Every structure is written in structure tokens, then in C-alpha cells.
Amino acid sequence: MSRSIRPKLAVWKFASCDGCQLSLLDVEDALLEVAAVVDIANFPEASRAVVKGPYDLSLVEGSITTPHDAERIHRIRRQSKTLVTIGACATSGGIQALRNYKNVDDFVSIVYAHPEYISTLEKSTPIRDHVKVDFELRGCPINKMQLVELLSAYLNNRKPNIRSHSVCMECKLKGTACVMVAQGIPCLGPVTHAGCEAICPSFNRGCYGCFGPKESPNCSSLSSRWTDLDVSKDDLIRAYRSFNAGSESFRRESEFHEKL
Amino acid sequence: MNQEKPDTNNIFVIKKDSLAGLFENITKAGYEMIGPKLKDGTICLDKITSLDDLPVGITDNQEPAQYRTKQSKSDTSLFSYVVGPHSPKRYVFPPRHQLWQINRVNGDQQIIAQPLPKTKLAFIGIRPCDLAALKITDRVFKGGKYTDAHYTEGRANNFILAVNCVKPGGTCFCTSVGTGPKAKGDFDLCLTEVYSEAEHFFILETGTKLGSKMISGVTTKPASKAKLKQADKLLKAAEKNMGRQLETDNLQQLIYDGANRVNWEEVGLKCLSCTNCTMVCPTCFCTSLEDTTDLRGTTAVRTRVWDSCFNEDYSYMHGGNVRSSSRARYRHWISHKLAGWVDQFGTLGCVGCGRCITWCPVGIDITEEVVSLKKRIATKKAEATAKER
Numbered sequence A: 001m002s003r004s005i006r007p008k009l010a011v012w013k014f015a016s017c018d019g020c021q022l023s024l025l026d027v028e029d030a031l032l033e034v035a036a037v038v039d040i041a042n043f044p045e046a047s048r049a050v051v052k053g054p055y056d057l058s059l060v061e062g063s064i065t066t067p068h069d070a071e072r073i074h075r076i077r078r079q080s081k082t083l084v085t086i087g088a089c090a091t092s093g094g095i096q097a098l099r100n101y102k103n104v105d106d107f108v109s110i111v112y113a114h115p116e117y118i119s120t121l122e123k124s125t126p127i128r129d130h131v132k133v134d135f136e137l138r139g140c141p142i143n144k145m146q147l148v149e150l151l152s153a154y155l156n157n158r159k160p161n162i163r164s165h166s167v168c169m170e171c172k173l174k175g176t177a178c179v180m181v182a183q184g185i186p187c188l189g190p191v192t193h194a195g196c197e198a199i200c201p202s203f204n205r206g207c208y209g210c211f212g213p214k215e216s217p218n219c220s221s222l223s224s225r226w227t228d229l230d231v232s233k234d235d236l237i238r239a240y241r242s243f244n245a246g247s248e249s250f251r252r253e254s255e256f257h258e259k260l
Numbered sequence B: 001m002n003q004e005k006p007d008t009n010n011i012f013v014i015k016k017d018s019l020a021g022l023f024e025n026i027t028k029a030g031y032e033m034i035g036p037k038l039k040d041g042t043i044c045l046d047k048i049t050s051l052d053d054l055p056v057g058i059t060d061n062q063e064p065a066q067y068r069t070k071q072s073k074s075d076t077s078l079f080s081y082v083v084g085p086h087s088p089k090r091y092v093f094p095p096r097h098q099l100w101q102i103n104r105v106n107g108d109q110q111i112i113a114q115p116l117p118k119t120k121l122a123f124i125g126i127r128p129c130d131l132a133a134l135k136i137t138d139r140v141f142k143g144g145k146y147t148d149a150h151y152t153e154g155r156a157n158n159f160i161l162a163v164n165c166v167k168p169g170g171t172c173f174c175t176s177v178g179t180g181p182k183a184k185g186d187f188d189l190c191l192t193e194v195y196s197e198a199e200h201f202f203i204l205e206t207g208t209k210l211g212s213k214m215i216s217g218v219t220t221k222p223a224s225k226a227k228l229k230q231a232d233k234l235l236k237a238a239e240k241n242m243g244r245q246l247e248t249d250n251l252q253q254l255i256y257d258g259a260n261r262v263n264w265e266e267v268g269l270k271c272l273s274c275t276n277c278t279m280v281c282p283t284c285f286c287t288s289l290e291d292t293t294d295l296r297g298t299t300a301v302r303t304r305v306w307d308s309c310f311n312e313d314y315s316y317m318h319g320g321n322v323r324s325s326s327r328a329r330y331r332h333w334i335s336h337k338l339a340g341w342v343d344q345f346g347t348l349g350c351v352g353c354g355r356c357i358t359w360c361p362v363g364i365d366i367t368e369e370v371v372s373l374k375k376r377i378a379t380k381k382a383e384a385t386a387k388e389r
């Protein structure tokens, strides 16, 4: 369909590394297509030209870690018809959610010469904890083809084909033999949300859980299996505390083992 | 593969080197060969081009949640392992399969049907359980009123060189369900490997005219009684060497009687709902349809993708999900395999290949689950009678 009015797209950044929004620039050939069908109205990583809101679609990267950001996200929500969060930071708090397990003031006093200049929140939280989110795109970083699929679904008023099953299923669709079964390598795939097309198992590595928990993850059963594979308690806790440390099920599982 | 009855009962002896000639004939006849190939320590089903691609001197060790292969230098046998994670399913019923495409051209819609598969595939080294599985998927996709054109066309272009199993694996139980270790037809050619330090030969059986044609010009000898006996002995021994057993007496009723959720709580705590069992199962055939568009909305594509009853989305209906727990999903799966399937298709949905046991990351064992269910029901009955007294 040729559209006379192109939807206005804005890209926003919170506490994050920029990797996810850069994947929009990294979609290669599809980028020209994207630019043709949407009006990239606010995307500081790509262009200094900023078109004022309101916006039809906002992509939000990063987690909420400061009082200022906790307010800013509400302003963005008010200006956005549809708001989609992209990446592990925005959907689960990111690697910076490791602070959630400790006292943040301790970090601030060690890291900064002038801790008094730092205004930060106790926890790093996903966008969904602050405003209504219309769709979440997982991953650290997101899969750029999933981003294109999401935009395409948005533009054509259809449901995005983004499945919430395990990484295992991606291994199987590809034909990759299970590294946990065939090589005894601990793998988070059975509890991890699909989306990466099982990159790590395809290279004989276990899954690191970049896409966070899948629908109905059974972490405790997987942990027992890891323990049988001689994974130490500390390593088990660390496995659940990476890019998606702030997600509910990974947090609960890691805390359970910490208390053992 | 042609479905006709074996035309003759031709049984030969063929030497390993002469198999190369057979492979050449298959290739010359225009087939692409799919056979066992070692990849990262696992026997996969992959494209092969010659005898040299087959794993030599490899044995496998399979247990719940564990698969390992071992290479022996002195061993020159070709088929001393059993099935790996792949089955012919991935080739006759691919994980992702485009069905059609619609293009918007000058305001009109132009529908482009996906051409039917034309590649002639020869399956090399397919085991009896997988032959039985193909028979089941044939029934599902080709039997009945509505047939699947893509599957049907693909299957019509298959050639099958089967291999009987003289060394069953640790999770195999084909004897229990009557599918192996010796193939009972449904092949074009079938081999039984006889290997020892002293001698190495294959019994070659033809199942169809096409099979007979394929061995023309290949050096074979009529099989002597003594050699046939040797092979038979191995297969008889294999029957008794299954790593697992499935109790099939009254199985369907047992499963239906055991539907109560309390019977599935324990396995529900263990099951990861990861889908591995359904993905590796040679008979699980569930799919979903994916509709995609391009950014401009000028092209839409419908693709059929493997799906699984262990996925939440799979049983999502208006208003919610009917099988939200692993417990419910596991119960559904085993009930379909071992009971519902019988009502639906007149056969068990399980051919005893053991893949779901080996490739389940937490080693849930379908045969064990039947045993525990039986015990649970018996205990409950005993308790009930005790109360009555």
C-alpha cells in the first residue's frame, strides 16, 4: 500500500549501551525501505533533525535508573500512540539490574570521585514497570530481523510473528544437535525466550539467556540438571544474573540458590 | 518410494566396497542422497554424496538426556549406531515450508502457489522405527479426505535404502511397539550388516522393483543359508537387547483412566516445556501458520512452521490458554501419543525410537512415565478397596 502520510517514528534512549537502537541502522538494505515507509522523526543516533511529537510509534531502549528518567518516560508515553520497548534493558532492567541485588550507594561511593553528584535510583527497572507498553522486543541485543518484522507488522496492522517459546525449538528447527545432551555443556536454552535463532548452540556453546525467560520457564528443573552436570552454585547464580538479571523468574531462581 | 508389495523375495549378500556401486546407481538415477553423517560428534541426517561420507567405526551411547558417540580406529562397520536427533521428518515435512505468496500488482492481488517439491530424495540407512514413522505420517498427510499436496509429492519422489538394527540403543524400544529391529517392508532396499573382526558383509533385501533395478550392475551374490542365519541371529539378539520397554497391554485405557491431574504433578515439575521431545519425534506433526508481509505491504507470504503442544501459544484460544502448565502439556502429549492417536489414526503415535528420551534435556522417559502411571493407579485402587473394607 502506498501511504500518503508516513507514520512518525521516534527512538528513545534510557540506561543502555545503544546496541539495540543501532540495530535499526544495521538492517542494511531494509533501512532504505524503512526510511521510505516511516518518517524517522526523532532518532538522535541517526540524525540531528528532530520533528516534534506526537509520534505514531516510539521505540524505547534502556531501563529506568534515575529519578529524571522515571519522569521522562511518562512524557514519552504521552507523546506516543504506540510504544514498543526494545532489548533486555528496556524489558527486564538489563545488566545494570545487578544493582538490584546490592545496595546501590555502596557502588556509587566506590566508583565515583564525587558520589554527591550522582542521583540514581536503588533499582534498574524495565519500562513496563513505569508506563503501559504495547509490545516488547527481547534480546541483548535485539535481533534486527525481528525489528524489521515488528515494523512490518505495525505498518500492515497485523500481529508480529515473534514467538515466545524456548531457544531449544530454534535449535531443532535449524537441526542443531543439543549441546547439553550431546556434549554435556550447560545451556539456558530450555528456559530462554527464542529470537536469536540459537546462535550459541550452533557454535557449540550453551545459551546465555540473552532474550530472557521464555513463557512459563521452569528454572528449578533446569538448575537441577545443571547441578548434575557439575555446575557450582556460584556459576548457577551467575548464569541467571546476566543481561536479564532483573527478570522475575531468573531473579527468583538465583535468589533461591543464593539462600541454599 | 513405490508402495507395491515386494515383487520377488530376492535376498543377496553384498560387500562393503560394492555398496559404492549402489550409491552411484542411486545418484545416477537422479536422487539426492540423505544419510547418516557425523557432525560435532552427533550422527545427523544430512546430504551425502558417496560411501565415504558415512560414519565408519562409530558406536553411540544413548541414555535419558545423554548422547555420545565413540570412534574406534580398528572398527570398519558402517551402521553400528542407531538413530540420532534427526529423522526423515525434516526432509519430507520441513521445519519451515512456504505455502504461497500474494503480490499486490496495480491494485490487483496475484496469488503465487508454492511449486510442489521436485527433488528426488534417497534416504540411506533409515531404521525400521523411522520406516514405521513414515507410514504414520503418510497416514496423517496422505490418508483420508484432505491430503497434503506438498508432502504427497515429496514422498512420491523418495527412494529408501533401509538398515536393520543389530545394535539397539540405550533408549530404543521398537520391539515393544512392533516396529523393529527388522524392517517389515516399506523400503526399496534393506541392509543387515554382519560385522566381526573375521568378516564383514551385508544381507541385501529388495522390497520393490525400483530397488531391484537399483542393484543392477552392482556385485552381489545370492545369500547362502549360513549367512542368512548369521544375520537372523544378530537380529534375534537385538530384539532382546532393547534399552527400554514399553508396556502396551491395555495402554490406551490406562492413559485415559489416568487423566486426573494428580497423576501428572511430578512430571509437570520436571518438564521444561522446551519442545525438544516433539521436535525430535518422527511422528509429531503439529504446525502453525505464519503470515508475513514486507514493509510496504505489497507482498504477503504464508509459511508453515513446526509447532509443539508444549508451547503456550499453541493452545491459546480466545480468552486464554487451555494448557498453561507443563503438567497439562505433558499429559496432553503422552495422551495423544499413546491413546488419542489410536482413536484418531488406528495406531500408536509412538514407534519406539527413543529420541524423546535421549533428547529431553532433563531425561523424562515416556516408558517410565507409563510405569509410574500404572503404579499410581494401582495404589489408588488398593487404597480405595482398603477404605471400603
Ligand code: SF4
Binding pocket: A167, A168, A169, A171, A172, A177, A178, A179, A180, A181, A187, A188, A189, A190, A198, A201, A206, A207, B274, B276, B361
Ligand atoms: S542446545 Fe540448549 S537451546 Fe539447544 S536444544 Fe539443547 S538445551 Fe535447548
Ligand code: SF4
Binding pocket: B277, B280, B281, B282, B283, B284, B337, B349, B350, B351, B352, B353, B354, B355, B356, B357, B366
Ligand atoms: S514418542 Fe518418543 S519414542 Fe515414541 S516415536 Fe516419538 S520420539 Fe520416538
Ligand code: SF4
Binding pocket: B270, B271, B272, B273, B274, B275, B276, B277, B278, B310, B330, B359, B360, B361, B362, B363, B364
Ligand atoms: S518432556 Fe522433556 S523434552 Fe519434552 S518438553 Fe518436557 S522437558 Fe522438554
